[in-house]
Amino acid sequence: xxxxxxxxxxxxxxxxxxxxxxxxxxxxxxxxxxxxxxxxxxxxxxxxxxxxxxxxxxxxxxxxxxxxxxxxxxxxxxxxxxxxxxxxxxxxxxxxxxxxxxxxxxxxxxxxxxxxxxxxxxxxxxxxxxxxxxxxxxxxxxxxxxxxxxxxxxxxxxxxxxxxxxxxxxxxxxxxxxxxxxxxxxxxxxxxxxxxxxxxxxxxxxxxxxxxxxxxxxxxxxxxxxxxxxxxxxxxxxxxxxxxxxxxxxxxxxxxxxxxxxxxxxxxxxxxxxxxxxxxxxxxxxxxxxxxxxxxxxxxxxxxxxxxxxxxxxxxxxxxxxxxxxxxxxxxxxxxxxxxxxxxxxxxxxxxxxxxxxxxxxxxxxxx
Numbered sequence: 001x002x003x004x005x006x007x008x009x010x011x012x013x014x015x016x017x018x019x020x021x022x023x024x025x026x027x028x029x030x031x032x033x034x035x036x037x038x039x040x041x042x043x044x045x046x047x048x049x050x051x052x053x054x055x056x057x058x059x060x061x062x063x064x065x066x067x068x069x070x071x072x073x074x075x076x077x078x079x080x081x082x083x084x085x086x087x088x089x090x091x092x093x094x095x096x097x098x099x100x101x102x103x104x105x106x107x108x109x110x111x112x113x114x115x116x117x118x119x120x121x122x123x124x125x126x127x128x129x130x131x132x133x134x135x136x137x138x139x140x141x142x143x144x145x146x147x148x149x150x151x152x153x154x155x156x157x158x159x160x161x162x163x164x165x166x167x168x169x170x171x172x173x174x175x176x177x178x179x180x181x182x183x184x185x186x187x188x189x190x191x192x193x194x195x196x197x198x199x200x201x202x203x204x205x206x207x208x209x210x211x212x213x214x215x216x217x218x219x220x221x222x223x224x225x226x227x228x229x230x231x232x233x234x235x236x237x238x239x240x241x242x243x244x245x246x247x248x249x250x251x252x253x254x255x256x257x258x259x260x261x262x263x264x265x266x267x268x269x270x271x272x273x274x275x276x277x278x279x280x281x282x283x284x285x286x287x288x289x290x291x292x293x294x295x296x297x298x299x300x301x302x303x304x305x306x307x308x309x310x311x312x313x314x315x316x317x318x319x320x321x322x323x324x325x326x327x328x329x330x331x332x333x334x335x336x337x338x339x340x341x342x343x344x345x346x347x348x349x350x351x352x353x354x355x356x357x358x359x360x361x362x363x364x365x366x367x368x
Contacts, residue, residue: 001212002193002314008090011082012312013222018350019083021091022055026071034069035060036347037110041078041094043193044342044355045317048175050190051095051117053078055347059109066104066111074099076115077195080313080347092313094345096195117191118150119175125149126172135166138185139199142178146197149174156192158200161185162289165282167247184280186293188318203318203339204296211337212319215309215354218326224351225308226325228334236274236298237264241287244277250284255291257299264299274298303358305338311345311352323356 020039025031039055053076057065068074075098081091097115104111125148133141138161146155162185170177182189188202217223237257243250256271257264264272276294281287305323315321319340327333338356345352 001316001319002092004092004314005090007084008082008314011084012310016350017083017085018348019081019089019091020347021077021079023077024069024074025076026068026074032068034065039347040344041080041347042342042344043095043317045188045190046342048123048179048190049116049119050317051097051193052100053095053097053113053115055113055115057111057113059111065109066102069099069111069113070102075118078115078347080345093194094313094347095193096191118153118195119191122146122149122178123173123175126174127170127177130169130171131174131177132169133164133166135163138162138164138181138187141181142187142189142199143197145174145177150197154196156196156198158198159187161187161199162286164280168279180278180280184278184286184290186289192316202293202297203320204293209320209337211322213312213315214322214324215307216322216324216326218324222310223307223325224310226323227306228325229304229306234298235264235269236272236295237262237266237269238271238273239291239295239298240273240275241281241291241294242275242277243281244279248279248281250281250287253284253287253291255288255295257295262299299358303336303338304341305336305356307352307354307356309352309354311343311350313345313350315340315343315352315354317342321356 022034022036023031024034035058037056037058041053043051059065077096078094079091080094083089095117097117098120099113100116101114102111139157141164143155143157147153164181178189186202187199189199192198215223239255241253260267281290317340321338321340323338324335325333336358338358341355341357343352343354
């Protein structure tokens with residue numbers, strides 16, 4: 001969760017006026033503030049591009065908005081927060097973007113604009129020749145490749161992910177290289193709201209995990225709508241990591257859920273394996289670490305909740321929150337700690353839709 005003042009936090013629980021600033025900076029270097037009629041920002045770990053936005057811009061007489069926003073290489077920023085009045089406001093960065101698509105209504109001049117964070121640039125700027133990095137820390141290898149595609153970017157390495165061994169080659173896809181190196185080191189690598197490329201340990205819930213927000217129904221509720229779901233199509237309780245080819249000499253690594261009280265325990269539903277292979281895993285211990293992380297991730301889909309709530313732009317993907325549903329005559333209610341998988345924030349009203357999932361650490365049994 002981003003750092004805010006106590007005044008900001010208190011205002012979220014009361015009637016408040018939201019404010020958003022949208023800017024566009026073309027390669028010429030001049031920055032223009034844009035007006036919009038409606039818009040939303042989505043932060044999600046469903047793809048490499050953590051941040052996306054959808055906007056309907058307001059036409060300004062005498063100004064060619066469409067030509068500006070469709071300029072190749074133009075960079076957009078969004079800030080959103082609370083206007084306290086009297087010239088006092090507190091805004092938080094909600095993404096640094098490039099345009100992914102746009103259209104203009106030739107009748108009224110309104111522009112529809114879709115934005116994607118700068119991972120789009122990483123995907124676009126592919127390797128010119130097959131890329132074979134030297135042995136090094138995974139976070140350092142990622143930082144080098146990101147900086148080559150996005151000059152001047154700040155990379156914040158909050159975890160190393162261990163060492164990746166030389167000898168592998170990626171033909172063209174820079175984004176795939178980052179994903180492969182990060183995933184096998186149990187890393188989460190993505191741009192944050194300020195445009196910083198963050199490399200961190202993949203979020204899971206541990207005993208020391210800080211709870212940043214509570215969403216609840218009943219008295220003083222901040223939940224508007226809520227849907228609770230337990231998916232039954234991917235009930236994995238075992239992960240098997242296997243070598244890609246004969247160059248990986250370690251034996252397959254297997255981790256299995258060992259808690260008999262867990263709803264996915266093999267004694268209740270049978271052994272349901274998830275198979276995984278990657279060329280960047282060079283040792284049995286690295287493969288086992290990857291297996292444990294993957295199992296925690298797939299077990300996190302044991303329960304998901306979709307919330308419509310009073311939104312806070314300070315929330316981030318991976319934050320741990322408490323979800324409390326009060327009991328009714330037909331529902332016993334529940335209380336759980338979840339991780340935020342993603343959210344969409346309305347830039348006009350401040351309303352937010354969140355997707356959360358359970359992700360507590362499960363007891364596992366290891367074998368080779």
